[in-house]
Amino acid sequence: MGTGRMGSLIKATAESMTDASGEALFDIKAQIGFDTDELTTAPAADVIIDFSNACTLSAVAAYVERTGAALVSGTTGYTAEQLEQIKQLGKHAPVMWSGNYSIGVATLRHLVAQATRELPGFDVEICETHHNQKVDAPSGTAKMLLDEVIAAEPECGYHAQYGREGMCGKRDPKEIGMHSLRGGTVAGVHTVSFFGTDEEVSLTHRATSRQIFVNGALAAAQKLAKREPGFYTFDQVMFE
Numbered sequence: 521m522g523t524g525r526m527g528s529l530i531k532a533t534a535e536s537m538t539d540a541s542g543e544a545l546f547d548i549k550a551q552i553g554f555d556t557d558e559l560t561t562a563p564a565a566d567v568i569i570d571f572s573n574a575c576t577l578s579a580v581a582a583y584v585e586r587t588g589a590a591l592v593s594g595t596t597g598y599t600a601e602q603l604e605q606i607k608q609l610g611k612h613a614p615v616m617w618s619g620n621y622s623i624g625v626a627t628l629r630h631l632v633a634q635a636t637r638e639l640p641g642f643d644v645e646i647c648e649t650h651h652n653q654k655v656d657a658p659s660g661t662a663k664m665l666l667d668e669v670i671a672a673e674p675e676c677g678y679h680a681q682y683g684r685e686g687m688c689g690k691r692d693p694k695e696i697g698m699h700s701l702r703g704g705t706v707a708g709v710h711t712v713s714f715f716g717t718d719e720e721v722s723l724t725h726r727a728t729s730r731q732i733f734v735n736g737a738l739a740a741a742q743k744l745a746k747r748e749p750g751f752y753t754f755d756q757v758m759f760e
Contacts, residue, residue, distance in 0.1 A: 521550075554573070
C-alpha cells in the first residue's frame, strides 16, 4: 500500500530478494496508491505493508478484516483514534505499527529511556530533520522518542512543547521541546539532547537513505506473518 518513494522502494527491494537457494522471497500481489477502491478487489495476501497516508486507513482496515492479512504499518500522521483503530485490527490478524523501521532507531529509543532514568533533572529537547516533501510534523519517530522519555519517568509530569515563539517565559523543567526542520532531501535525522548544569548529552541517529526503513519493514513482514492475531510492537516482532 503506497506508490510514493517508500512504497515503490519497498516493492523494488522485495522483488529483488531471494533466499539461499535463489528462490524469490516475496510474491507481490498488488501495489495500490490513492485509488483505495482497488483494495476492495485486491487478492488476499499473507502481508500488507502500508507506507501510504493516514487517509487510506479505512480501506486498509477493511482489507485486513476481509482477508486476514498481517499488517505492517509505517504510515505516520495518525490521530490517537486512528492508532487505536489499528490496534483493534489485531482481533482479525497479526498487526504492527511503528513510526520507524530502523534497527538503529530502535537502539536509540532504548538509549533515550536509559538516559532519562540516569540523568534526572536534565532538560530534554527533541529535534528532527526531514526532506522538504514530508507532510506531517513532528515525525512519527520523534513522537516515539517523546514516548520513551515519558514512559521512563512516568511520575515526572513531562509534557511536549511544540516550538517556542515570543515572550514565552522561562523554560518549564517538565516540558520537552519538540522541533521540526524541513529541507532538501534529508532522509531523517533525530537528536535527543539532555541539558544539565555545565554538561550536555546528545544522542543522534542519522539516516542517509530510506533503504534502512525498507529493509526493516520487509524483515518485520517475514516475522509478523508467522504470528498469531494481535497487536505487536516493532521490538516484540524483531527482538522477542
